[in-house]
Structure formats: C-alpha cells, structure tokens
Amino acid sequence: MLIAANQVTKFYGKQDLIRRANLHINRGEKVGLVGPNGSGKSTLLRILLGELEPDEGEIHVARHVRIGYLPQDLLSFRGKTVMEQVLDVAEEIRWVEKQMRALQKEMDSGSGTDREEMALRLSQLMDRFQHLGGYDLQPRAEKILIGLGFEQQDFSRPTETLSGGWMMRLALARVLLSDPDLLLLDEPTNHLDLEALRWLEDFLVQMQAALLIISHDRTLLNKVVSRILELEGGELVSYSGNFDFYRKEKQRRLEQRWAAYRAQQEQLRQVQRFIERNRARKDRAKQVQSRIRSIERLELVEPPRKTEEMKFRFPPAPPSGRIVAELEKISFRFNERAVFNQASLVLERGVKLAVVGPNGSGKSTLLKLLAGELSPQEGIRRTGHGVRIAHFSQLHMDKLHPEKTVLEELLDTSSHPHQGELRDLLGAFHFRGDAVFKRVSVLSGGERSRLLLCKILLAEANMLLLDEPTNHLDISSREVLERALVEFKGALCLVTHDRELMNRVTHQTLLMRPQGWEVFHGSYQAYLSSWAGRNVGPPPAQANPLQGKSVRREKEQKRLEAEWRNKFYRLKEPIESEIRSLEKQVEVASQRLDEIQREMGDVELYRFAERAKAIQQEFETLRAQVRNWTQRWEELQAQLEEIEEQMARERPSAAQHS
Numbered sequence: 001m002l003i004a005a006n007q008v009t010k011f012y013g014k015q016d017l018i019r020r021a022n023l024h025i026n027r028g029e030k031v032g033l034v035g036p037n038g039s040g041k042s043t044l045l046r047i048l049l050g051e052l053e054p055d056e057g058e059i060h061v062a063r064h065v066r067i068g069y070l071p072q073d074l075l076s077f078r079g080k081t082v083m084e085q086v087l088d089v090a091e092e093i094r095w096v097e098k099q100m101r102a103l104q105k106e107m108d109s110g111s112g113t114d115r116e117e118m119a120l121r122l123s124q125l126m127d128r129f130q131h132l133g134g135y136d137l138q139p140r141a142e143k144i145l146i147g148l149g150f151e152q153q154d155f156s157r158p159t160e161t162l163s164g165g166w167m168m169r170l171a172l173a174r175v176l177l178s179d180p181d182l183l184l185l186d187e188p189t190n191h192l193d194l195e196a197l198r199w200l201e202d203f204l205v206q207m208q209a210a211l212l213i214i215s216h217d218r219t220l221l222n223k224v225v226s227r228i229l230e231l232e233g234g235e236l237v238s239y240s241g242n243f244d245f246y247r248k249e250k251q252r253r254l255e256q257r258w259a260a261y262r263a264q265q266e267q268l269r270q271v272q273r274f275i276e277r278n279r280a281r282k283d284r285a286k287q288v289q290s291r292i293r294s295i296e297r298l299e300l301v302e303p304p305r306k307t308e309e310m311k312f313r314f315p316p317a318p319p320s321g322r323i324v325a326e327l328e329k330i331s332f333r334f335n336e337r338a339v340f341n342q343a344s345l346v347l348e349r350g351v352k353l354a355v356v357g358p359n360g361s362g363k364s365t366l367l368k369l370l371a372g373e374l375s376p377q378e379g380i381r382r383t384g385h386g387v388r389i390a391h392f393s394q395l396h397m398d399k400l401h402p403e404k405t406v407l408e409e410l411l412d413t414s415s416h417p418h419q420g421e422l423r424d425l426l427g428a429f430h431f432r433g434d435a436v437f438k439r440v441s442v443l444s445g446g447e448r449s450r451l452l453l454c455k456i457l458l459a460e461a462n463m464l465l466l467d468e469p470t471n472h473l474d475i476s477s478r479e480v481l482e483r484a485l486v487e488f489k490g491a492l493c494l495v496t497h498d499r500e501l502m503n504r505v506t507h508q509t510l511l512m513r514p515q516g517w518e519v520f521h522g523s524y525q526a527y528l529s530s531w532a533g534r535n536v537g538p539p540p541a542q543a544n545p546l547q548g549k550s551v552r553r554e555k556e557q558k559r560l561e562a563e564w565r566n567k568f569y570r571l572k573e574p575i576e577s578e579i580r581s582l583e584k585q586v587e588v589a590s591q592r593l594d595e596i597q598r599e600m601g602d603v604e605l606y607r608f609a610e611r612a613k614a615i616q617q618e619f620e621t622l623r624a625q626v627r628n629w630t631q632r633w634e635e636l637q638a639q640l641e642e643i644e645e646q647m648a649r650e651r652p653s654a655a656q657h658s
Contacts, residue, residue, distance in 0.1 A: 001026050001583060002065050002182045002210050003048060004630050008057035010043055018044055019234035020057070022623075024586060024630070025182065030204065030211040032221045032243065035231035037430055037446075037474045041214045042072060044231060045184050048212070060630055062637045068180035068209075072187050075171040077159040082150065082170060085159050086141045089174040093134040100125045133179065144173045147199035148192070149359060165191035165359070176203065185213040189220065190471065193359045194497055194524075216475050218243050218500040233305055238594060253598060257304040260605070264301045271295055297609055299616065301600075312425055312480060317462035317490035321385035322349050324463050324491045325370050330379030332365060339365055342379070343517050345510065349384075349462070352485070352492040354502045354524050357512030363495045366512070367391060367465045370493060390461035392469050397448050399455075402441035406431050406451055409440065413455045422458075428480040429454055429473070446472035453481070462490035470498045499524060568647045575640050582633045589622050589629075596622070 004024040010017050017040040025031055033041050046052040048059060049069050061067075077085045087094065103122050107115065129135065145155065148169045162170060168191045175183065189197050197220070204211060204224045212229075215221055221228065221243035228239040228246035239246040271291050278284035325347040332340045339362040347353065347370070355363045368374040369381060371391040383389075400409060410422045426436050429450040443451065449472045456464070464485075470478050478501060485492065485505045496502055502524050509520040509527050520527045596619045599605060605612050 001060075001586065001630070001633060002062050003067075004060040005044075005048065005054075006058045006060065006627055006630065008044075008047060008054045008059065010040065010047060010052070011055050012040075012043075016234045018047075018054075018231070018236065021231075021236035022626075023229060023236060023238070024590065025210050025212060026583060026587075027181070028208060028210055029227065030225045031213070031227045031229060032225040033212060033214045033229045033231065034216075034221070034243075034246075034475060036476060037472075039231045040234070041231055042186050044236075045069070045186055045212070045214065049184060060634055062634070063641045065182060066178070066180040067182045067184060068175040068178045069184045070172055070175045070186060070188050072190075072214075074164050075167060077162075077167065077170060080159055081156050082145065082159060082162070083141065083155040085170060086145060086173050086177055087137065089178045090132070090134075090137055093129065093132045093137055096125055096129045096132065097134055100129060137177075141173070141177055144176050144203075147196065147203065148173055149196040169196070172200075176207075180209055182210045182212070183207075185211070185215075187214050187216070189215060189217050189497065192497060194356060194499070195358055197497055197499075216470070216473065216478065217498065218475065218478075237597075238590070240591070240594070254304055256598065257301070260600075261301045261303045264298075268295065268298075294609060297613075299612055312428065312457065312484045314457065314484060314488050314490075315460045317488070318386060318388055318460060320349055320387050320462045320490075323347070323382075324349055324384040324387045326380075326382040326384075327369065327376070328380040328382070330369065330376035330381065332362070332369070332374070332377055334365075340376075341516075344379075345517065345519075347463075347491055347493065349491055350489065351508055352488075352506045353494065353519075354506040354509045355493055355495045355512065356509055356524060356527075361512040361514075363512060364393065364467050367393070367467050367493060367495060370463075371465050387463050388459075388461045389463045389465065390456050390459035391465040391467075392453055392456045393467045394449060394471065396452060397445075400440045400448060400452060402439065404440055405437050406440070406443070407436040409451060410454060410458060413458045425454055425457070429477050450477070457481075457484060464488065464490060464492045464494075466492070467495045468497070469494075470496055470501060568643060571643050572640060575636050575643070579633060579636050579640070582629050582636070586626055586629050586633075589626050593619065593622055593626075 001024050005021055008021045009019055021044070033044070035041050043052060047054050049067060050059070050061075080088065100122065103118060103125065107118055107122070133140070142152075142155070146152075150166075150169070150173075159167070159170065172185075172188055175185075189200065192200065197217075201220055201223050204213075211224070213220075213225065223242075225242055226240075228241065228243060230237050230239065230246065230250070239249050241249065271294065275288055275291050278288050281288075323346060325345075327343065327345045329342045329344055330340055331338065331342060345366075355366060357363055365374065368391075369376060371389055372381070372383070373391070375381070404412070406426060407419070407422065410426065411419070423436060426432070431438075431447075431451070431454075438447075440448065440451070453469055453473075456466070456469075469481060473481065478498060482501050482504055485494075485501075492506070494502065494506055506523060507521075509522065509524050511518045511520060511527070520530075522530075596615055599615055600612075600619075605615065
C-alpha cells in the first residue's frame with residue numbers, strides 16, 4: 001500500500017462532510033473518486049496530501065512516497081518559458097545535471113588538481129543522473145507537452161502569456177513529468193480538448209504510478225480506473241470495477257437495502273401488532289416480553305437515501321422550415337488569423353450535430369455566427385423560417401439579473417405555471433431548499449453557469465446552440481441534461497468534451513480542421529472507429545548531453561555489483577515477503593468487508609438476530625485487523641527504506657574500476 005485512510009472524519013461547521021472514511025491505494029492501482037458537487041471530494045484529496053488535517057481518524061503514507069497533485073484551482077506561472085517551467089519540476093535532475101556540466105567543464109579546462117577524484121565524482125553524478133531518468137527528461141517533457149496540445153513553437157513562449165486553460169495544461173504537464181509514486185488529480189480534463197483528453201487517457205493507462213482521480217468524465221472512468229470510490233452524504237463506499245460496473249452495482253445494493261428495510265419494517269409491524277393484541281393477557285406475558293426484548297436487541301436497518309431520477313422535458317419546439325440555418329462560403333479572421341476560410345454548413349430540422357476540433361479551431365465562433373451574435377466577414381448566413389434560437393455560453397452570464405433570486409430568474413423565463421416543477425429542475429442542478437432564494441449577485445461562477453443552463457432548457461426554442469454546457473455539472477446533472485437532449489425535437493449544435501453526452505445525444509459530427517470542415521454522418525465514437533492512423537508519433541529523442549563520456553564497467557565491477565545485489569536481497573526478501581502477505585491480507589479483508597456490507601443489506605439477515613449480531617461482530621473484528629495490519633505494514637516499509645538507503649550508500653561506483 002502507498003497510502004491508507006482509517007476512520008477519517010472531517011467537519012464543515014457542524015456537518016460531517018466526510019464520516020469515518022476508510023480507503024487504501026496500492027502501488028500501480030488506479031481509482032476514480034466520484035460524488036455530487038460539494039460532497040467533499042477535493043477536501044478528501046487535500047487530507048490525503050496532508051494539506052488539511054482530519055478532525056478524526058488517521059492517514060498512513062509509506063515513507064519516501066512521492067505524491068504528485070493537480071488541484072482544481074487555477075495555477076499561475078511567471079518568469080520562465082513553457083519548457084523551463086515544466087523541466088523545473090525535476091529539481092534533483094536539474095541540480096545533478098548542473099553539477100555534471102560544471103565538473104566536466106573543469107576537467108576539460110585542466111584546472112582540476114585531482115583528476116582521478118574528479119572522474120570518480122563525475123561517474124557518481126552520471127549514475128545518479130541516469131537513475132533519475134535525466135537522459136530522457138527533455139524528450140519526455142516534449143512528448144507530454146505535445147500530447148496536451150502544445151506545439152514546438154510554444155516551448156519558448158513566456159508562461160505569463162498563457163491563458164487560464166493553457167496554464168492548467170502546463171500544470172498538468174509538470175505533475176505528469178514529475179513521475180510520482182501516487183498521482184492525485186482533481187478534475188484534470190476541464191480545460192482539455194478531445195485530442196488532448198484521449199492522449200491523457202492513454203498516458204494514465206500506461207503509467208506505472210498509482211492514481212486517484214476526481215472526474216465527471218464517464219468515458220475516462222470506464223477506460224482508466226479499476227475501482228470507484230463514491231463520496232455522498234459523508235459516506236465513502238468502494239466498488240471494485242469501472243464506472244459502468246459501479247452504476248449497476250450501486251443500483252443492485254440500493255435495491256437490496258430497500259428490500260431489507262421494508263422486510264424489517266414489516267417484521268416490526270407484525271411484532272408490534274402481537275404486542276398490542278396480547279399486552280393485557282397474563283397467559284401471554286412471557287411471549288410479549290420476549291417480543292419486546294427482540295425489538296430492543298434488533299439493529300435497525302436505516303432507509304437508503306432517496307435518489308430520485310429527475311426527468312425534464314423541453315417545452316414543445318415551435319415548428320420551423322426544413323433548413324434551420326445555413327452558412328455559405330463564410331470567412332472569419334481574428335487578429336489577422338484566419339479562423340474560417342470559405343467554409344459552408346447546412347443545419348436541418350431535427351439534426352443533432354457535435355462540433356469537434358482542437359482548441360482555437362473556432363467552435364465557439366461558429367456557434368456565435370449561427371446565433372447571429374457575430375457576422376461573417378465574407379460569405380452569407382441564413383436562418384430558416386420560424387427558427388427560434390437558444391444559445392448557451394459561459395460568456396452569457398450578463399443575461400442574469402443580479403438582484404433577482406434563482407427562482408425568479410426561472411419564473412421570468414418560463415411560461416410554465418408550476419413552481420414545484422421549476423424547483424425540481426433547479427434541484428437537479430443543485431439549487432435545493434433555500435438556495436432557490438439566493439440572489440444572483442451572491443452566486444459563484446459555477447452556480448451562475450448552472451442557472452443559465454436551466455434558463456436555456458426552459459426556452460421555447462427549436463434550435464439549441466450549447467457551448468460546453470457540462471463544465472460545472474456533476475455526473476447526475478449531466479445525465480439530466482443528456483436525457484432531455486435525447487428527447488429534444490429541434491436542431492442542436494453541441495460543443496462539449498463530454499464524450500458520453502456527445503455519443504448518446506448527437507448523430508452527426510462536424511470536424512473542424514485547418515484544411516476545412518467535414519460533416520461525418522455518425523456519432524463521434526463512430527467517427528473515431530472509422531479513422532485509422534490518428535495518433536501522432538513521439539518527437540525525436542534528444543541526444544545524450546554527455547554521450548561518449550561514460551566510463552565502461554569492467555568484469556570486476558560486475559562481480560562487485562553481483563555481491564552487492566545478493567547481500568541486500570538477503571536482507572530485503574523476508575521483509576518484502578511479509579509486506580506482500582500483509583497487502584494480500586488487507587485486500588482479502590477489504591473484499592470481505594464489502595461483502596459484509598452487502599450481506600447486511602440482505603432481506604433475510606434480520607429475520608435471525610443471532611446471525612445479524614455475528615455479522616456485525618465479524619465486521620468490527622475485520623476492521624480492527626485491517627488497522628493493525630496497516631500499522632505493521634508501515635513499520636516494515638520503514639525498515640525496507642532504511643535498507644534501500646544503505647544500498648544506495650554502498651553501491652559500487654563505476655569509476656572504481658575504470
């Protein structure tokens with residue numbers, strides 16, 4: 001195990017945001033963390049990182065584990081180029097390289113007094129440089145930057161000239177290059193286009209590091225992770241599988257818990273009826289007392305938290321002509337850069353079109369042209385008969401009145417008379433209870449975005465233009481939007497990096513390329529399946545800066561290294577064996593704990609008080625064992641790391657036999 005949390009609780013005011021959470025992450029394991037917005041996912045990551053202290057419970061981290069962390073908050077870098085900023089994350093490699101160059105320069109100039117000692121020192125530095133991966137650091141940095149969408153000419157660009165989205169890509173590149181043992185990522189895909197997103201998925205699948213990732217991207221969670229942790233209502237629950245498995249298993253467990261709750265309630269009603277009927281009868285006194293004691297001993301099954309599926313239907317789309325919008329040979333430039341050149345598009349009634357292209361290809365500009373908010377500098381824009389347009393963009397926040405409440409904004413938009421249904425819609429986008437009476441002026445940027453999306457959903461339109469509508473939505477809200485768009489009868493142009501939404505809703509794909517536009521008649525996934533040779537190869541490897549300078553190892557050096565390895569193998573093997581055994585025990589116990597939790601939701605269990613009690617005792621015993629095994633595992637890790645430090649000190653140097 002790299003990291004474990006034991007009975008961790010964190011309060012937010014009087015509310016327990018996280019309640020008695022347990023988790024463990026093993027080497028190389030990839031885990032997704034999901035839950036509604038505001039459920040405490042980012043807080044849990046910060047507790048694991050050590051930035052926040054838990055109010056109760058403990059965090060166990062193996063010694064010398066390197067943790068990489070990408071927060072959700074916008075980061076800022078200044079004073080360096082893009083490449084310099086990325087390479088600076090490898091501080092030790094850069095320091096060793098600087099020492100190597102200085103020593104090599106001194107040797108070349110002949111100013112050193114003891115050349116044999118200098119050669120030994122240089123060899124040691126070169127060994128360390130190679131061990132740290134220094135010789136391929138620059139090629140790895142280039143590969144990561146290009147994968148995330150940077151171009152070669154961007155490498156020398158000052159970081160202060162980057163936009164917020166590109167700054168976040170730079171921060172992501174730094175954490176990926178740092179090569180940690182455990183990677184903690186908080187919604188890393190928010191500012192990535194589809195190509196960069198697919199590259200990141202492949203990188204995460206192939207990397208050796210363990211991963212804990214907060215994401216609302218269902219496609220990524222299916223492809224990358226093998227376990228899901230759900231944090232909801234303060235409770236952290238583990239599911240051994242990808243996102244699709246989690247959804248099915250969660251529903252199965254929920255049905256079991258409801259069945260167990262209803263069965264126990266029926267049992268209680270029957271016992272209560274018996275007590276009421278026989279309370280006054282002396283010949284039944286013992287039986288009545290026995291029933292009362294059985295109720296007192298019974299561990300009550302809590303009713304599961306209700307997870308009602310919010311359903312929303314768009315207002316009926318007004319009738320329109322067959323052609324709802326047309327762009328004919330349009331051109332558009334921005335600061336002398338051609339965004340479109342002689343491009344054409346016809347959008348018909350009922351067509352649902354995904355708009356796909358790299359950042360900067362003009363997707364948002366296209367939607368503004370279709371909406372009539374921009375005019376083409378060349379070419380013609382036409383709108384069909386009876387077309388009513390609703391356009392969602394993150395830049396439209398000024399359409400909200402700061403002095404109105406959330407509910408008033410919807411009442412002003414909708415001709416729908418029922419406040420209850422409006423509040424249901426707001427609840428699906430996390431405006432619940434008194435939150436509907438908040439004034440717009442006090443809402444966060446994410447809240448304003450969700451409110452604006454609600455207004456768009458209520459607009460009586462037959463042409464929807466949606467520009468990244470999911471940016472501030474959690475998975476449940478995305479699914480509400482998805483179901484509504486599937487049933488929408490009008491035309492739709494959708495710009496999104498949520499591939500699940502795109503593939504379920506749209507049936508045509510507009511590919512925006514530098515050489516022109518192309519409409520593919522099928523979903524984005526169908527397009528990917530039909531397109532071969534889409535991946536760009538890695539950049540050419542950089543030459544070794546000190547190639548030809550390394551010292552050849554002789555037979556004696558190999559003999560010494562073999563003795564060195566054998567010595568430390570004998571010291572490490574029993575410790576590593578016990579560590580493997582403990583990790584297996586913890587894994588088996590954790591699986592059994594999951595089984596027990598499912599068993600405790602079984603209908604039949606609570607018909608037998610002794611069986612229910614035994615299951616509860618087993619649960620407590622296993623939980624205590626996991627805690628003890630984790631403590632022993634930490635002790636062994638400390639011993640192992642001391643041995644590895646001794647190994648590093650005693651390793652034979654290549655220069656000793658040059």
